[in-house]
Amino acid sequence: MDTIRPCWVAGRPVTGTETLPVYHPFDGAPVGVAAVPDTADVERAVAAAQAATAETAALPAYRRADALRAAAAGLRRRADEIAALITAESGKPLRWSRIEVTRAAGVLDWAAEEARRWSGELQRLDTDPGGVGRIAMTRRVPRGPVLGIAPFNFPLNLVVHKLAPALAVGAPIIVKPAPATPLTALLLGELLAEACLPEGSWSVLPVPDDRMPELVADPRLPVVSFTGSVPVGWRIRDAVPRKHVTLELGGNAAVIVCPDWSSEADLACAARRIAAFATYQAGQSCIAVQRVLVHRDLRERFTELLVAAVRALTLGDPADERTEVGPLINEPAARRVEDWITEAVAAGGRLLTGGARDGATLTPAIVADVPPGERLVAEEVFGPVLTVADFDEIDGAFAAVNESRFGLQAGVFTHDLRTAFRASEVLDMGGVVIGDVPSYRADQVSYGGVKDSGIGREGVRAAMDDLTQDRVLILSGL
Ligand code: NAD
Numbered sequence: 001m002d003t004i005r006p007c008w009v010a011g012r013p014v015t016g017t018e019t020l021p022v023y024h025p026f027d028g029a030p031v032g033v034a035a036v037p038d039t040a041d042v043e044r045a046v047a048a049a050q051a052a053t054a055e056t057a058a059l060p061a062y063r064r065a066d067a068l069r070a071a072a073a074g075l076r077r078r079a080d081e082i083a084a085l086i087t088a089e090s091g092k093p094l095r096w097s098r099i100e101v102t103r104a105a106g107v108l109d110w111a112a113e114e115a116r117r118w119s120g121e122l123q124r125l126d127t128d129p130g131g132v133g134r135i136a137m138t139r140r141v142p143r144g145p146v147l148g149i150a151p152f153n154f155p156l157n158l159v160v161h162k163l164a165p166a167l168a169v170g171a172p173i174i175v176k177p178a179p180a181t182p183l184t185a186l187l188l189g190e191l192l193a194e195a196c197l198p199e200g201s202w203s204v205l206p207v208p209d210d211r212m213p214e215l216v217a218d219p220r221l222p223v224v225s226f227t228g229s230v231p232v233g234w235r236i237r238d239a240v241p242r243k244h245v246t247l248e249l250g251g252n253a254a255v256i257v258c259p260d261w262s263s264e265a266d267l268a269c270a271a272r273r274i275a276a277f278a279t280y281q282a283g284q285s286c287i288a289v290q291r292v293l294v295h296r297d298l299r300e301r302f303t304e305l306l307v308a309a310v311r312a313l314t315l316g317d318p319a320d321e322r323t324e325v326g327p328l329i330n331e332p333a334a335r336r337v338e339d340w341i342t343e344a345v346a347a348g349g350r351l352l353t354g355g356a357r358d359g360a361t362l363t364p365a366i367v368a369d370v371p372p373g374e375r376l377v378a379e380e381v382f383g384p385v386l387t388v389a390d391f392d393e394i395d396g397a398f399a400a401v402n403e404s405r406f407g408l409q410a411g412v413f414t415h416d417l418r419t420a421f422r423a424s425e426v427l428d429m430g431g432v433v434i435g436d437v438p439s440y441r442a443d444q445v446s447y448g449g450v451k452d453s454g455i456g457r458e459g460v461r462a463a464m465d466d467l468t469q470d471r472v473l474i475l476s477g478l
Helices: 039-051 053-058 061-077 079-090 094-117 157-169 183-193 209-217 230-239 264-279 296-311 331-346 394-402 417-426 460-466
Strands: 007-009 012-014 018-023 030-036 121-124 135-142 146-149 173-176 202-204 223-227 244-248 254-257 291-295 350-353 365-368 385-391 409-413 431-434 468-475
Touching: 007 030, 007 039, 007 183, 012 183, 030 079, 030 183, 039 053, 039 173, 039 202, 039 209, 053 135, 061 079, 061 094, 061 157, 061 183, 079 094, 079 183, 094 157, 094 460, 135 157, 146 157, 146 209, 157 173, 157 183, 157 202, 157 223, 157 460, 173 209, 183 202, 209 230, 223 230, 230 244, 244 460, 254 264, 254 394, 264 296, 264 385, 291 296, 291 394, 296 350, 296 365, 296 385, 331 350, 331 365, 331 385, 385 394, 394 417, 409 417, 417 431, 460 468
Parallel strands: 146 173, 146 223, 173 202, 223 244, 254 291, 254 409, 291 385, 365 385, 409 431
Antiparallel strands: 007 012, 007 202, 018 030, 121 135, 135 468, 350 365
16 A cells, blocks of 8 residues: 555644545545544644734735745646546546646636735725715735635545635635545645745644534634535534634536527537536536426437437546546445435436446436436435426426525526526526536636525635625724
8 A cells, every 4th residue: 555645734744643545436446545633733733723823814915826826836747646646536537637637726826816916995985074084994804714624526626725715815724625535635735835835824634524523613713614515514504603604515406408509509519518517527516417407399309419428428447538437436425326316216207328336336327307306306416317307488497496405506508698697687596607507617706505505605716705804994184
């Protein structure tokens, strides 16, 4: 087995006594070993974050920007190695791991640019007689040290989405990667260690889940930024109601194929995009397409194209450059999805293709006419499964999308501007994507959910807003 990858306590490598072995989801081969911090390590990291608060906030903008750019450059320099590691620990097809590295480097660059712009606002006060001779200056100051908790499905980019905005605004941060995928985050620590950041301003700690409630409750970390599953997220918020908690949680993203999206080219394009983005990480993305609503007149033609597009996907070893669909994170996850398909079919759904399981790998499935309330449509499937239903009137489709208890993003294939505007007015979502799948995300754009999907926003600039609060200075006697 590999040597142990150290965790990072206040910017320094620590190889503790406890370790966490990591296995490849595709074939169970050992990938590496992560050092697990003991309680004394965690205490040192938290105390250091608190002690570094003033120094991190006072770090000149050019130095924050330089550090973030250096980390981005490091990612690009080691892109092949990092992409291979993402694939090995998460089972993500290599082509998608490469994209993840590129995106993460982009997030760091965006954060560097925003750090340079991060200023505040001047407001005139002579709008009232009592304000003559005064002016207000509002700055955004960090709410305090951040605990950033990340999921397994983007082991690099979602860790970077925690780190980069915090460091850009000058907030110390402790990042907690997912237990299945800690190694990429620990490698990122090597790059941060070279980036000349204040000691104590960052730590990467793969703390075991059973010790997380204590860390979440620690009053020295007033901000908790969590990306992960719905139950864990809302439990955290309930546990620490006085903290500033941001939740980026799950969904069961829907896409609508409107009656005007009807040429052969339109339908083929929608089928290809939907097939790709229902399955691209074996469906393990919070905005993977799960529910397809197609206009009744197009249903037959479109479904045929969709089945063909799903069957044409290349399954297999995620390390193979040709692979489009790899394994789920582990076999129990694949078994759960398989069970949900079986349940939906027993309730009257029609399996049009897929659903065969081999270890953690599941052939992408399409199930039509799943009765409402079945887990396959009502819950987050987080697997390579599409459900298909039809609609007559667009408002019926919007209502069906909104029936979900989740609200991250929705996609609408239409050329009609009125439908596009109406969709963005009516759909109760964090975002609506017109002319494409709901799975499109640009990292610099505000991103997040409503309803059970979460609270607060990420996307570099939005996260910087979220991690900070106004502080007003009023100058009088001018
Ligand atoms: P998870 O909730 O099981 O774990 C997420 C993180 O929380 C992990 O680091 C885990 O170790 C940690 N954790 C577990 N118990 C904890 C506790 N009691 N206190 C604090 N932390 C705890 O989620 P997962 O399976 O890793 O990720 C999949 C989920 O993440 C899906 O629901 C997916 O939709 C969601 N997700 C959301 C977004 C988004 O931006 N909205 C992005 C990616 C993934």
